Amino acid sequence: MRTALYPGSFDPVTVGHEEIIRRACALFDRVIVGVLYNPNKQGALTVERRMELLRDTTEGISNVEIAAFPDMLLVEAARRCGADAVLRGLRGQADAEMELQMARMNRRLAGVETLMMASSPETVAVSSSVAREIARFGGSLRGIVPETVREKAEKWLNPAGKD
Ligand code: ADP
Numbered sequence: 001m002r003t004a005l006y007p008g009s010f011d012p013v014t015v016g017h018e019e020i021i022r023r024a025c026a027l028f029d030r031v032i033v034g035v036l037y038n039p040n041k042q043g044a045l046t047v048e049r050r051m052e053l054l055r056d057t058t059e060g061i062s063n064v065e066i067a068a069f070p071d072m073l074l075v076e077a078a079r080r081c082g083a084d085a086v087l088r089g090l091r092g093q094a095d096a097e098m099e100l101q102m103a104r105m106n107r108r109l110a111g112v113e114t115l116m117m118a119s120s121p122e123t124v125a126v127s128s129s130v131a132r133e134i135a136r137f138g139g140s141l142r143g144i145v146p147e148t149v150r151e152k153a154e155k156w157l158n159p160a161g162k163d
Contacts, residue, residue: 004028004115005083007036007074010050011043012131012153013057016123018146020089023117025061032081033058035068044132049156053149074102075110086114091124132157 004024010017010033024031035050037043043050051066058064069077078086086106088099096116103114131144135157145153 001029002085003030003032003081003083004085004087005032005034005078005081006087007034007069007077009037009043009128010035010054011045011128012050012145012157013053013149014123014126014128014131014145015143016089016091016119016126018057019120019123020087020117021058021064022061024087025063028063028085030063030065031087032065032067032083034077034081035066036072036074036077037068037070039070045156049152053145053153056149056152057146059148073109075106075112078106078112079110084113086112088114088116089119090116091119091127 006021006024008017021031021033033054035047035054037047047068051068054066058066067081074086090096090099099114099116106112106114126144131141131153134144135141135154136159138158138160141150141154
């Protein structure tokens with residue numbers, strides 16, 4: 001049984017994340033999407049809402065689980081879920097520099113292996129920060145977040161729509 005941990009902030013989940021999750025689910029027996037967060041730092045969305053959007057996004061995929069890991073090292077999260085590998089998505093050079101450094105450190109710290117998956121050209125320009133910026137001004141998130149969660153994401157990320 002091969003398990004991968006796909007960690008991130010997912011604030012909010014994007015079509016870029018969705019693509020990586022789907023491809024990972026075809027490769028691994030079990031994929032855990034882990035929302036790593038600092039309870040003392042407020043994101044744009046609460047962790048519960050980030051998880052809800054991830055659950056909606058992955059509905060119908062049988063080998064995926066959504067989990068939250070407050071305030072801990074990635075290697076500790078990987079240990080807790082028995083992950084064989086940590087999975088990260090790569091958009092380009094900017095991601096690669098940081099990811100390589102983190103991957104080497106995590107291997108040195110705890111022998112944790114990291115696999116990096118190249119994003120498809122269609123999602124290179126997509127990021128959670130772009131989604132937050134557009135939604136903040138009431139713009140459409142079509143093509144940026146998965147269509148199944150678009151309405152919720154637009155509402156929750158727009159200050160006027162916050163409840
Ligand atoms: P973090 O705050 O840890 O970077 P994110 O939620 O922004 O978390 O991203 C989680 C993972 O998804 C990271 O590996 C990131 O590089 C990757 N990722 C983000 N956007 C994309 C995208 N458009 N295509 C592929 N991978 C992506």
